[in-house]
Amino acid sequence: MSSVILAMDQGTTSSRAILFDRAGSILGMSQQEFTQHFPDTDRVEHDAEEIWESQIGVARRVLADHGLTAADVAAIGITNQRETTLVWDRATGQPIAPAIVWQDRRTAAKCEQLRQAGHADVVQKKTGLLIDSYFCATKIDWLLENVPGARQRAEAGELAFGTIDSWLIWKLTGGRVHVTDVTNASRTMLMNIHTGIWDTELLKIFGVPTQMLPEIRPSSEVYGETEPELFGAAIKIGGAAGDQQSALFGQNCTQPGMAKNTYGTGCFALMNIGDQPRTSTCKLLTTMACQFADQPPSYALEGSIFIAGAIVQWLRDGLGIIDSADEIEALAASVPDNGGVYVVPALAGLGAPHWDAYARGTILGLTRGTTKAHIARAALEGIAFQVADVLDAMKQDADVPIAELRVDGGAAANNLLMQFQADILRVPVIRPKVIETTALGAAYLAGLSSGFWTGCDDIADVWQTDRVFEPTMNADEAARLRTRWSEALDRSRDWEQHGS
Numbered sequence: 001m002s003s004v005i006l007a008m009d010q011g012t013t014s015s016r017a018i019l020f021d022r023a024g025s026i027l028g029m030s031q032q033e034f035t036q037h038f039p040d041t042d043r044v045e046h047d048a049e050e051i052w053e054s055q056i057g058v059a060r061r062v063l064a065d066h067g068l069t070a071a072d073v074a075a076i077g078i079t080n081q082r083e084t085t086l087v088w089d090r091a092t093g094q095p096i097a098p099a100i101v102w103q104d105r106r107t108a109a110k111c112e113q114l115r116q117a118g119h120a121d122v123v124q125k126k127t128g129l130l131i132d133s134y135f136c137a138t139k140i141d142w143l144l145e146n147v148p149g150a151r152q153r154a155e156a157g158e159l160a161f162g163t164i165d166s167w168l169i170w171k172l173t174g175g176r177v178h179v180t181d182v183t184n185a186s187r188t189m190l191m192n193i194h195t196g197i198w199d200t201e202l203l204k205i206f207g208v209p210t211q212m213l214p215e216i217r218p219s220s221e222v223y224g225e226t227e228p229e230l231f232g233a234a235i236k237i238g239g240a241a242g243d244q245q246s247a248l249f250g251q252n253c254t255q256p257g258m259a260k261n262t263y264g265t266g267c268f269a270l271m272n273i274g275d276q277p278r279t280s281t282c283k284l285l286t287t288m289a290c291q292f293a294d295q296p297p298s299y300a301l302e303g304s305i306f307i308a309g310a311i312v313q314w315l316r317d318g319l320g321i322i323d324s325a326d327e328i329e330a331l332a333a334s335v336p337d338n339g340g341v342y343v344v345p346a347l348a349g350l351g352a353p354h355w356d357a358y359a360r361g362t363i364l365g366l367t368r369g370t371t372k373a374h375i376a377r378a379a380l381e382g383i384a385f386q387v388a389d390v391l392d393a394m395k396q397d398a399d400v401p402i403a404e405l406r407v408d409g410g411a412a413a414n415n416l417l418m419q420f421q422a423d424i425l426r427v428p429v430i431r432p433k434v435i436e437t438t439a440l441g442a443a444y445l446a447g448l449s450s451g452f453w454t455g456c457d458d459i460a461d462v463w464q465t466d467r468v469f470e471p472t473m474n475a476d477e478a479a480r481l482r483t484r485w486s487e488a489l490d491r492s493r494d495w496e497q498h499g500s
Ligand SMILES: Nc1ncnc2c1ncn2[C@@H]1O[C@H](COP(=O)(O)OP(=O)(O)O)[C@@H](O)[C@H]1O
Pocket: 011, 012, 013, 263, 264, 265, 266, 308, 309, 310, 311, 312, 313, 325, 326, 327, 328, 329, 409, 410, 411, 412, 413, 414
């Protein structure tokens, strides 16, 4: 009998393969970083073949390391960096160009034109998204415009578009299956989130031929089987979801009002809002949550923050005041408070809910008494303040209180950051035992469709608390700090000269 689920977690900087047993515990993990290409200041690209090689490599390695074969794997679940856009030739399987990564801003001017042409409202109503180069639509258009002959070939049905889930499923099935799951489709800016299908009006606005699109499927469903030679025998592919929606599910946030925040390079806060999409009035995104076959869709509000753990990397690599990310906690804890210092981590502008591409990183309140410890502490606080701003917007949009925040991601290991987050949010912050919730979500999706787990009750038992951070700071002090943060944020805004 199969004993494990194999989760493939294809992230922005690395590919990981994680084995989960029936108790939802991690049996083993293999990880490989891959190359980031920055061909220009506003461009970020990945080599799709390198993504594939690294992903299949870690999957094979983790099985071999544990003496397991294909017969031991009940199903594969896929979770992926979202929005990263790839177009390949259906006949040869060759990408026509490098994948354009979600962080790539080459289509910013095109997005500005589309907003000026008055498309913002219809796009937000249909997709829940704000027109931005973050999403796939303008990236596909860019490829069709800039790769010679691509538009004609796409119109002739010779080319396929996919996000990374589609690409991996295509490769795993030897080019037999061209699908995407609904959570990934909801990040393309081409799917109508009310109907769950590609939208003709949007395809026209963005100039994307329907012939190149994958079929949209639920997140938990058997899409097909792997080519036998990849693992020695075929394995079912039992589900896929974008990494943030996968983490929402992995955190068991299955009821409206339940929210999670992932503290990685950036932060992605998502809140389940149930079966009705809501258009945000606070500049949040409305997105699809994981969907099961034969069940109605459910939705989430999302706030994407571009720089979070990355500010810690900058303190390490840019300023050299720490040698490794985990050193920041002890340094920050060596002072009792921020000493009046505020760090606004707007190194790449501000994402939700402020959306200011021209904001820049700012350090305020320096005195002769300021030390690197104050800056370290203020940097961690800057992460938490941004998350609090997003959660305030969520409460307002969804009109429900947030009872607790579930957390994951690399920087969630930082106890000082988690305590400060609870203090300023005024709600408990809960860190689960399995911090790899993104992969766990994908494992759940595949485990449920393949019968490895029988129902959501099984998986509710799997989720367990590691630590709860209760708010302990006095409420007046928390309010005072947030007011000062807002003032610091105002000073960071609109700094970069427009057009530069
Ligand atoms: N103890 C820590 N305190 C604060 N930040 C940390 C800590 N450990 C890791 N980080 C930050 O977390 C990020 C890595 O988290 P991870 O979830 O692996 O990110 P991603 O999936 O975006 O690559 C890095 O930006 C790193 O600086």
